[in-house]
Amino acid sequence: MNTRKPQSLQVVGSHAGLPEPLLQVQDVSLEYRSAARTVRATHRVSFDVHRGDRFVLLGPSGCGKSSLLKAAAGFIAPVEGRIALNGETVSGPGPDRVVVFQEFDQLPPWKTVRENVMFPLLASRRLGRRDAEARALHWLEKVGLAPFADAYPHTLSGGMKQRVAIARALAMQPEVLLMDEPFAALDALTRRKMQEELQLLWEELRFTLLFVTHSIEEALVVGNRILLLSPHPGQVRAELNSHQFNLHSAGSDAFQRATQRIHGMLFDEAAAAPAVQALHRSAAS
Numbered sequence: 001m002n003t004r005k006p007q008s009l010q011v012v013g014s015h016a017g018l019p020e021p022l023l024q025v026q027d028v029s030l031e032y033r034s035a036a037r038t039v040r041a042t043h044r045v046s047f048d049v050h051r052g053d054r055f056v057l058l059g060p061s062g063c064g065k066s067s068l069l070k071a072a073a074g075f076i077a078p079v080e081g082r083i084a085l086n087g088e089t090v091s092g093p094g095p096d097r098v099v100v101f102q103e104f105d106q107l108p109p110w111k112t113v114r115e116n117v118m119f120p121l122l123a124s125r126r127l128g129r130r131d132a133e134a135r136a137l138h139w140l141e142k143v144g145l146a147p148f149a150d151a152y153p154h155t156l157s158g159g160m161k162q163r164v165a166i167a168r169a170l171a172m173q174p175e176v177l178l179m180d181e182p183f184a185a186l187d188a189l190t191r192r193k194m195q196e197e198l199q200l201l202w203e204e205l206r207f208t209l210l211f212v213t214h215s216i217e218e219a220l221v222v223g224n225r226i227l228l229l230s231p232h233p234g235q236v237r238a239e240l241n242s243h244q245f246n247l248h249s250a251g252s253d254a255f256q257r258a259t260q261r262i263h264g265m266l267f268d269e270a271a272a273a274p275a276v277q278a279l280h281r282s283a284a285s
């Protein structure tokens, strides 16, 4: 658990001295094209995710957060720019990037909890049936659902379904776990509990996380780095270090100040300008 005293938010500039990023998003523009029109979802967005990061994409509805996550997953291709994992251009989906979605129906209802977790391990031919079953049970234990291994998804609460989806994703041991507003459909108490459980899992396993949310509080609690995106089409407003915050600092003065500052950067052009200038200044130095 992070017990460091909360400090003020730092705008991130240069990453000089850091090892090669695990996931690189370079000048990525994403578009949806139909015969009638073209929608530009993001405009030349760049960011680097390092191994063990809890990297959050934060911005208003429609700024292209989910589109960026889908592009990192390989479901959609950039119209300009490049996404690379371990230096290799992402050209399609792969078992090294697993997505947890918001929707509870991401679990096939005809499979038990155990079979749901086993399914990608078997489909990707990572493991044979016996090993897949052992691994599924291991991960169900980690998320506290081993007693429900033989249950069907419709008998579970929303939070339990999301735990199964997390177990299923982590069982694949992906290079990056991609989460698209995974707790947004849960009630406030369950959402907080799930954020805590995710934090505890990360403390234990140090996986790499790319997490989408439009909640400033959730971004501060979940992330160690936050990319702020402008309204549609999404462009980078600023990148912040937020490792000093966690569920225990939520509600503190420093947390409230950080929330207000981010709110200003996201929604108030005048407040955003100095942050972006600071970003450029430190990137140039």
Ligand SMILES: Nc1ncnc2c1ncn2[C@@H]1O[C@H](COP(=O)(O)OP(=O)(O)OP(=O)(O)O)[C@@H](O)[C@H]1O
Pocket: 032, 039, 040, 041, 059, 060, 061, 062, 063, 064, 065, 066, 067, 068, 214, 232
């Ligand atoms: N399949 C699609 N076809 C056409 N346009 C799309 C499609 N998916 C997304 N868009 C558009 O792309 C833009 C970005 O959408 P996206 O879902 O990535 O934003 P978001 O930041 O995740 O929003 P939200 O927080 O509301 O989920 C929006 O203008 C949206 O209408």
